[in-house]
Amino acid sequence: MTARSNRFDCIVVGGGMLGMLTARGLKNAGLDVVILERGDPGRESSWAGGGILSPLIPWRYPDAISELVVWSQRYYPRLVEELLHDTGIDAEWVQSGMLLLNMKIDPDIRQWADKYTSVLETVPPAWVRESDPEIVQPREDSILLPEVAQIRNPLLCTALAQALHKQGIEFLEQTEVTGLDIASGRIQGVQTSKGGYHADRVVIASGAWSSRVMQLAGLDLAVEPVRGQMIMFETRPGLLRHITLHEDYYLIPRQNGLVLIGSTLEYTGFNKETTPEARQLLIERATSLAPVLADYEVIRHWAGLRPGTSDGIPFIGKHPGIDGLYVNAGHFRNGVVMAPASAQLLVDIMLERDSFTAIQPYSL
Ligand SMILES: Cc1cc2nc3c(=O)[nH]c(=O)nc-3n(C[C@H](O)[C@H](O)[C@H](O)COP(=O)(O)OP(=O)(O)OC[C@H]3O[C@@H](n4cnc5c(N)ncnc54)[C@H](O)[C@@H]3O)c2cc1C
Structure with a gap:
């Protein structure tokens, strides 16, 4: 960052589906957001997945998962339609x-x-x-x-990344987070392979690497x-x-x-x-x-x-010991289908709004 400051309202660590959708929700709520992504947008698990918009045997999962699945299933046609409108890319939602x-x-x-x-x-x-x-x-x-239904998740990731750019969200690729700046129990920003970024709110949405990112500050996360x-x-x-x-x-x-x-x-x-x-x-x-x-x-x-995670339920919420630090990670086998609901829930938690479901089952 040279032309503008490296201070934001919120930093999202990880540009997979969870990071991108969370950033989109925060931007829609008026926050100045940056996504820091170690590689290219959406090229890890979000790319590798099958794109089935349901758990394989849905009744075998806890209610905490069904709540997110059902919310997302209703929302997906609208999301795909909006991305088509914004980018011309059809992620092929097919029932x-x-x-x-x-x-x-x-x-x-x-x-x-x-x-x-x-x-x-x-x-x-x-x-x-x-x-x-x-x-x-x-x-x-x-x-x-x-x-x-199913979607073609690589197309969805490509469309999402383009839509975020158009929305004015900073998306810094090839930028690895190497440290979390914490002082007096508050997050202040992050260190990266390309320098420091400052924000009072940081969201860890780094997929399978989320526990590694938390460990940078000596914090545990069971992912x-x-x-x-x-x-x-x-x-x-x-x-x-x-x-x-x-x-x-x-x-x-x-x-x-x-x-x-x-x-x-x-x-x-x-x-x-x-x-x-x-x-x-x-x-x-x-x-x-x-x-x-x-x-x-x-x-x-x-x-x-x-x-x-041990039970497939993701961690969505704030860190109990560090003010301003949030997590949206651990979606295991169902992250593509749960991502829109999970992003909505975290944004509601961060903005202290009521949400569509209880937050307790996902707390850290
Ligand atoms: C084979 C397979 C099949 C699947 N099939 C389905 C399916 O049909 N339906 C379904 O709902 N789900 C499915 N899933 C699960 C789903 O893909 C994941 O749960 C979901 O994509 C997780 O998204 P994420 O954004 O949390 O992680 P990711 O997509 O992995 O994104 C995390 C991002 O964080 C970045 N990152 C990591 N460390 C750092 C760092 N230090 N600094 C900056 N960036 C960092 C990574 O580069 C990555 O881009 C499948 C998964 C696999 C592997």
């Missing part, structure tokens, strides 16, 4: 529906669906044969969630990296229809014929490399779920680091 093979709706699942007004239905094997003929025949009934690998087949549009889950692995058909298969769950520290073993496993899972995929080529294989 492709999600099929969970060989599962039955029981009273607990029905109760969850009623509580969150989620539409789900039982479909027999013949229905799957008719609607998705290339999917392996389920032995039993399956559950269809017809309203579940750890969990590697996920995925592969992508190039097929023809319409070959597969629904997001389909079977025995912990899923496929996501994009409109243009690309099919993503995921994903592994590996505790390998900050190692983001792909492995031949995972590639082989994912190909086996893919072809046992949709045998026709054996006829198509795998054109990509990648890995990302999820910001893991």
Whole structure:
């Protein structure tokens, strides 16, 4: 920063989906915000994810997650529309529906669906044969969630970064935060690879690296990296229809014929490399779920680091011991879907406004 001061109302550390959406909310509330990003915008977990706008088996998650998921699911079409308007980039929100093979709706699942007004239905094997003929025949009934949507998260990240620039948010790329300036129990700013930045409010939204950033000031945060690998087949549009889950692995058909298969769950520290073993496993899972995929080529294989927490509930709120320090991190397997709600909640907390849900479950 030369032409202008390096003082802001708020610093956001991390330019993934959580950082970008939080910055957007703060700017809309009239704050002068800067995002400090170590690499390029949205190129880490937010890029690597599958873009399913639902947890894989949504009723198995605590209410604290469902609250954020449902809020975001309602908001997503508007977000994608606004970004299209602002940038011309369509993140392709598509309500492709999600099929969970060989599962039955029981009273607990029905109760969850009623509580969150989620539409789900039982479909027999013949229905799957008719609607998705290339999917392996389920032995039993399956559950269809017809309203579940997907987005292309790399497009969403690109659109978000462009929209933020247009909104006048400073987005400093290739700028790594290397220290937190704290004095007398108050945050005062951060140190970076490119000098110091000052603000009375700092948000840590550094995904899987959030605990490392907190450790710069000797603070603890129980977020750890969990590697996920995925592969992508190039097929023809319409070959597969629904997001389909079977025995912990899923496929996501994009409109243009690309099919993503995921994903592994590996505790390998900050190692983001792909492995031949995972590639082989994912190909086996893919072809046992949709045998026709054996006829198509795998054109990509990648890995990302999820910001893991013990129960999947993110930390959203202020640090109990340091005034002005906030966290929005730890969204684990569901950060793409939870991001809009999570950003809204943190902005409401920072501005001391009422919000759409209780803040206690997410407190640090
Ligand atoms: C294989 C895979 C599949 C997934 N599928 C889905 C899915 O289908 N649906 C879903 O909802 N979620 C999914 N997820 C989870 C989701 O992608 C994440 O929860 C979410 O993207 C986390 O966003 P984030 O902004 O917190 O982290 P990130 O996107 O990782 O962003 C954190 C940013 O902080 C930056 N940073 C770190 N340290 C510093 C520093 N010191 N200084 C400056 N910047 C720093 C990083 O460079 C990074 O850009 C998936 C994840 C993976 C890996």
